[in-house]
Amino acid sequence: MKHEPTYVEIFLTRLAFFFCGGSVYRAFADRLPLGGHERVLDFGCGMGTVAYFVAKRLHRGHLTCLDVSERWLNACRKTLRSFWNVSFLRGEATHLTKESFDIVYCHFVLHDIPERELERIIPALSVSLKRGGLLVFREPLKETGKLGAIKRLMEGNGMSPSFSRVTDVPIMGNALESVYIKL
Ligand SMILES: C[S@@+](CC[C@H](N)C(=O)[O-])C[C@H]1O[C@@H](n2cnc3c(N)ncnc32)[C@H](O)[C@@H]1O
Structure with missing residues (x-):
């Protein structure tokens, strides 16, 4: 199946999480505007690198x-096994319930998804947010074409840009971090 990682890939990601967890993933998680009581979605959670710090x-x-991948989701269950406030969902954004989240975040996920799939996914993420909720993403800056398509789809689906910045992510290079508000 095209979405499933190899065990070597999972192992290497665990190593990166162990050595760079603080500077890469925690830094992003700590910038999310959380009070501690929100309902949050990690879309494309992978092995739970960001989710660990958000939980x-x-x-x-x-x-x-x-996550769409059973293997990544199993790896995520393992990473987050000590948390009681987390649930796991395998599948697509189109499975989500209307207005159920205060914050949705995507960390290095959207740039890898073909534009025709984003045309289904971004509207579904927008629908899953409560009014006034936030969609936050961080994606590689070099993916200019994809970033343009993401912006167009966000704004065409009831999301208003609130804040953007470029961050230099260790190992991964420059990335665009953006926050959109659900109108
Ligand atoms: C590069 S990894 C990033 C994982 C994690 N967010 C991180 O930063 O470590 C991309 C993840 O997105 C997931 N993914 C890709 N397409 C997806 C889709 N259509 N729906 C849900 N998850 C998807 C992949 O299975 C993978 O776990």
Whole structure:
């Protein structure tokens, strides 16, 4: 199946998480505007690199980790086994319920998805957000074509740009970090 990683890929990601977790993933998780009580979606959670740090911040909230890959989701279950406030969902954004999240984030996910799939996914993510909720993403800056398509789809689906910045991510290079508000 095209979405399933090899075990070597999972092992290498665990190594990167172990050695660079703080500077890459925690830095992003710590910038999410969380009070601790929100309902949050990690879209394309992978092995839970960002989710691990977000779950720690949600003292009274809840995190849903969604991935299309069963192997990545199993790896994520392992990473987050000590948390009680997390649930796991395998599948597509189109499976999500209307207005169920305060914050949706995507970390290095959207740039890898073909534009015709983004045309289904971004509207579904927007629908899953409560009014006034936030969609935050971080994607490689060099993917200019894809970033343009993402911006167009966000703005065409009831999302208004609120904030953007470029961050230099260790190992991964420059990335665009953007926050959109659901109108
Ligand atoms: C590069 S990894 C990033 C994982 C994690 N967010 C991180 O930063 O470590 C991309 C992830 O997105 C998932 N993914 C790709 N297409 C997807 C889709 N259509 N729906 C849900 N997840 C998807 C992949 O299975 C993979 O786990």
